[in-house]
Amino acid sequence: MGGTSAKHAESGLHHAHEPTSFWTKYVFSQDHKVIAIQYTVTALLVGAVGLVFSWLIRLQLGFPGSVSIVQPDSYLQFMTQHGMIMVIYLLTALLLGGFGNYLIPLMIGTRDMAFPFLNMLSYWTYFVSVILLFAAFFVAGGASGAGWTLYPPQSVLEGASPGAGWGVRLLLLSIAVFVASGTMGSLNYITTVLQLRTQGMTLMRLPLSVWGIFVGAVLALLAFPALFVGGVMLLLDSLFGTSFFIPIVNVFGQQLGREGGNPLLFQHLFWYFGHPEVYIVILPAMGLVSDILANHARKPIFGYRAMVWALLAIGGISFVVWAHHMFVSGMNPYFGFWFAAATVVIAIPSAVKTYNWLLTLWRGNLRFPTPMLFAIGFVSTFVAGGLTGLFLGNVIADVPLHDTYFVVGHFHLVMGVSAIFAILAGIYHWFPKAVGRMYNETLGKVHFWVTFVGAYLIFFPMYWMGFMGLPRRYFSFAAVETLPPSVQGLNVLMTVAALAVGAAQLLFVFNMIWSALRGKRAEGNPWGATTLEWQTPTTPPPHGNWGPELPVVHRWAYDYSLPGAPRDFVPQTEPEPQPAAAAKAAKAAKSEPQPEEGSGA
Amino acid sequence: MQGPALAIVIVLLVAAAVGVTVLGIWWLPPLASNWGAIDMMLVITLVITGIAFVAVHAVIAYFVVRYRRARAKRAEFIPDNPKLEKLLIGVTALGIVILLAPGLFVYSRFIQPPPDPLVVEVLGQQWAWGYRLPGADGELGRADPELFAQNPFGVDTSDPKAGDDVLVFPGSPLHLPVGRPVLFKIRAKDVLHSVYVREFRVKMDAVPGLLTQVWFVPEKTGTFELLCAELCGIGHFNMKSSIVVESEAEFQDWLRRQTTVSQAFVPAQD
Numbered sequence: 040m041g042g043t044s045a046k047h048a049e050s051g052l053h054h055a056h057e058p059t060s061f062w063t064k065y066v067f068s069q070d071h072k073v074i075a076i077q078y079t080v081t082a083l084l085v086g087a088v089g090l091v092f093s094w095l096i097r098l099q100l101g102f103p104g105s106v107s108i109v110q111p112d113s114y115l116q117f118m119t120q121h122g123m124i125m126v127i128y129l130l131t132a133l134l135l136g137g138f139g140n141y142l143i144p145l146m147i148g149t150r151d152m153a154f155p156f157l158n159m160l161s162y163w164t165y166f167v168s169v170i171l172l173f174a175a176f177f178v179a180g181g182a183s184g185a186g187w188t189l190y191p192p193q194s195v196l197e198g199a200s201p202g203a204g205w206g207v208r209l210l211l212l213s214i215a216v217f218v219a220s221g222t223m224g225s226l227n228y229i230t231t232v233l234q235l236r237t238q239g240m241t242l243m244r245l246p247l248s249v250w251g252i253f254v255g256a257v258l259a260l261l262a263f264p265a266l267f268v269g270g271v272m273l274l275l276d277s278l279f280g281t282s283f284f285i286p287i288v289n290v291f292g293q294q295l296g297r298e299g300g301n302p303l304l305f306q307h308l309f310w311y312f313g314h315p316e317v318y319i320v321i322l323p324a325m326g327l328v329s330d331i332l333a334n335h336a337r338k339p340i341f342g343y344r345a346m347v348w349a350l351l352a353i354g355g356i357s358f359v360v361w362a363h364h365m366f367v368s369g370m371n372p373y374f375g376f377w378f379a380a381a382t383v384v385i386a387i388p389s390a391v392k393t394y395n396w397l398l399t400l401w402r403g404n405l406r407f408p409t410p411m412l413f414a415i416g417f418v419s420t421f422v423a424g425g426l427t428g429l430f431l432g433n434v435i436a437d438v439p440l441h442d443t444y445f446v447v448g449h450f451h452l453v454m455g456v457s458a459i460f461a462i463l464a465g466i467y468h469w470f471p472k473a474v475g476r477m478y479n480e481t482l483g484k485v486h487f488w489v490t491f492v493g494a495y496l497i498f499f500p501m502y503w504m505g506f507m508g509l510p511r512r513y514f515s516f517a518a519v520e521t522l523p524p525s526v527q528g529l530n531v532l533m534t535v536a537a538l539a540v541g542a543a544q545l546l547f548v549f550n551m552i553w554s555a556l557r558g559k560r561a562e563g564n565p566w567g568a569t570t571l572e573w574q575t576p577t578t579p580p581p582h583g584n585w586g587p588e589l590p591v592v593h594r595w596a597y598d599y600s601l602p603g604a605p606r607d608f609v610p611q612t613e614p615e616p617q618p619a620a621a622a623k624a625a626k627a628a629k630s631e632p633q634p635e636e637g638s639g640a
Numbered sequence: 641m642q643g644p645a646l647a648i649v650i651v652l653l654v655a656a657a658v659g660v661t662v663l664g665i666w667w668l669p670p671l672a673s674n675w676g677a678i679d680m681m682l683v684i685t686l687v688i689t690g691i692a693f694v695a696v697h698a699v700i701a702y703f704v705v706r707y708r709r710a711r712a713k714r715a716e717f718i719p720d721n722p723k724l725e726k727l728l729i730g731v732t733a734l735g736i737v738i739l740l741a742p743g744l745f746v747y748s749r750f751i752q753p754p755p756d757p758l759v760v761e762v763l764g765q766q767w768a769w770g771y772r773l774p775g776a777d778g779e780l781g782r783a784d785p786e787l788f789a790q791n792p793f794g795v796d797t798s799d800p801k802a803g804d805d806v807l808v809f810p811g812s813p814l815h816l817p818v819g820r821p822v823l824f825k826i827r828a829k830d831v832l833h834s835v836y837v838r839e840f841r842v843k844m845d846a847v848p849g850l851l852t853q854v855w856f857v858p859e860k861t862g863t864f865e866l867l868c869a870e871l872c873g874i875g876h877f878n879m880k881s882s883i884v885v886e887s888e889a890e891f892q893d894w895l896r897r898q899t900t901v902s903q904a905f906v907p908a909q910d
Contacts, residue, residue: 192832193831287786339717341720372751405703407642407709426693435678439843500666506666508668518877599717
């Protein structure tokens with residue numbers, strides 16, 4: 040922790056620079072908390088578009104032909120943009136840009152990000168990428184319908200897929216701009232965590248939220264360049280007729296003047312990014328869930344060290360498993376042995392995390408406000424989705440299931456639904472701190488129950504469909520003659536559930552807006568939490584976060600129900616008692632149970 | 641009441657998930673090839689992951705009831721338990737090995753075609769499948785993507801081995817003899833496609849510029865659908881073909897009645 044004393048000397052500096060004009064305070068803000076909210080709101084708005092697209096997809100599958108704007112070409116466009124929006128522009132942006140920005144400086148006890156200007160630039164660059172993303176909808180031919188994986192040759196050969204002209208070009212530009220934004224953000228988060236921790240905040244005292252976001256940011260920094268490179272080469276193939284990924288092809292009787300490219304090269308680049316991307320999303324989500332579970336179980340997170348090492352192990356291994364997305368791609372079949380073995384090994388650190396979440400609940404004193412429900416929902420859907428990775432990762436079992444609905448169910452549960460659950464848990468949990476008011480608990484609970492049960496009804500049947508061999512990305516199954524008619528019944532059920540889950544999100548939006556304006560005023564630490572963000576002088580925290588003095592950290596982030604402590608949580612800022620006093624207090628604690636102090640639902 | 645409610649909902653969801661799966665209402669289509677080992681791997685994996693799925697949810701359901709908030713009580717301060725953690729890691733690792741080892745063993749057979757298979761070239765294009773089988777000489781003639789400009793199969797008609805090659809044009813079914821190993825040599829003309837026959841449990845992408853392959857032994861007679869499993873544009877969902885598996889004699893009879901390369905295309909002028 041070099042530079043601590045220097046930081047203390049400059050304490051108060053930020054107050055001198057507090058922005059006063061509307062533009063510098065709310066629009067081109069350099070305050071990490073404002074940028075976090077900008078990221079969160081933008082990502083949720085983009086996500087709402089993705090949600091509507093999923094409705095259109097589901098309506099076509101449940102009630103074929105019921106929505107006239109869904110045709111074989113537009114179906115693929117809605118599907119492609121749904122995937123792209125959800126994975127990149129919603130989940131990645133919200134977990135790193137939203138939660139990363141809000142929580143890192145507050146949880147490590149600093150006044151802002153290491154590079155506040157870069158932080159602002161990162162958000163506005165993301166904003167530009169969103170504009171480009173949506174601009175592609177309005178060009179001739181529309182947005183790309185090549186699948187979110189954008190596999191060449193079809194993604195860039197005009198006529199081979201919908202939106203193969205300017206639709207895909209604008210999307211590729213948008214991705215390139217997003218990568219620039221993500222790189223600025225990741226560098227900032229990494230530097231901030233490494234350099235700006237307050238006095239006493241050692242790495243092994245960091246809350247797991249910070250660890251998850253930190254490892255996610257490292258992965259983003261290393262993985263996104265592969266997408267950038269692949270995207271730029273694909274753009275050149277599209278714009279200038281190069282052949283990085285395009286061999287000799289004949290489209291509808293037309294011999295195109297391309298040769299020498301290899302479609303598999305793009306797949307390797309894409310998945311070299313694409314697999315770590317899953318963990319860029321899920322590691323921060325795991326971090327948030329760990330902290331929320333511990334807090335509402337009033338218990339230390341079980342096996343903190345193992346949790347940190349598991350995050351690092353998952354992050355490391357995630358770079359050597361990418362070709363498990365390509366088991367039947369035609370790559371050298373001997374790759375299968377390595378990529379299968381490396382892939383299923385990831386199950387071990389992932390299982391460690393799951394066990395430790397369960398053991399955190401064990402002998403706890405659980406309360407169930409909305410964030411706790413969503414956090415437990417995360418564990419459930421993460422397991423329901425993660426376990427089926429053992430089919431898809433084990434190369435031979437992947438063969439019949441590859442590119443079927445089994446895969447769709449798997450990734451939606453493990454990194455779509457569960458990541459969203461972690462995000463919702465996080466938003467409810469930190470809402471009182473960020474806004475200074477409580478959300479409405481009843482609306483929150485209704486939101487949870489519909490979303491949780493609905494998510495299972497939408498995605499679990501996909502496993503059965505996968506066993507039956509329904510290929511994904513089919514506009515209609517009318518041409519497949521050997522499917523039992525009951526499949527359509529399943530599709531109807533899933534569609535109805537999807538509509539209900541989507542509608543439940545409106546409750547969430549209403550709850551957030553109404554509570555931000557009219558909600559009950561929140562105390563500074565309504566959850567009785569140990570971590571630094573709950574110990575700020577005012578709520579919401581002021582510009583510069585801490586008033587004149589930075590907090591000093593004396594203990595780890597999980598002193599919940601510490602024997603002998605007067606309350607069932609001990610903030611990280613509280614000094615360790617003298618050994619003699621501690622022993623005495625522990626003895627007293629044993630003889631008579633302490634009354635409860637932590638408030639909350 | 642959120643704890644018990646959560647437990648009840650979780651128990652119901654898990655019971656429904658396990659119940660429907662075990663009842664087998666929606667399950668693999670009946671196997672029609674030699675790849676019973678793949679089905680066995682799916683079943684082993686389903687059992688192991690199913691146990692884990694049920695166990696985790698049983699624990700959650702029990703804990704959220706048993707340890708729901710009680711005013712007079714505090715949580716126990718249990719930061720870790722290295723012994724328990726090691727045990728759990730050991731059990732997990734064992735489960736992984738049980739899945740991986742037989743999986744890789746079956747896979748090693750999957751990628752080694754047996755000697756002397758019936759070689760069938762499968763050609764994917766937007767949005768239909770074509771096939772080419774060797775004629776009397778038992779060998780396929782040379783093909784090259786450059787030659788798609790000359791004929792729809794991209795066959796080198798000047799290759800002496802090519803003339804007797806049997807062509808199955810897009811839209812017509814492919815016939816295969818029952819009980820003989822078949823090796824699909826897979827090509828694509830325009831974009832990615834994927835050969836997928838659900839009852840055979842095989843799948844392999846068709847990649848322009850590459851020759852990919854997959855093998856199997858059809859073990860049941862009947863008609864099966866070959867579907868496209870890799871997104872290939874607007875007609876993806878309609879890109880299918882039929883495979884008729886029949887006796888060797890019927891197959892030979894069918895083969896004789898098909899068009900050959902020399903009948904279909906005028907040999908290239910030198």
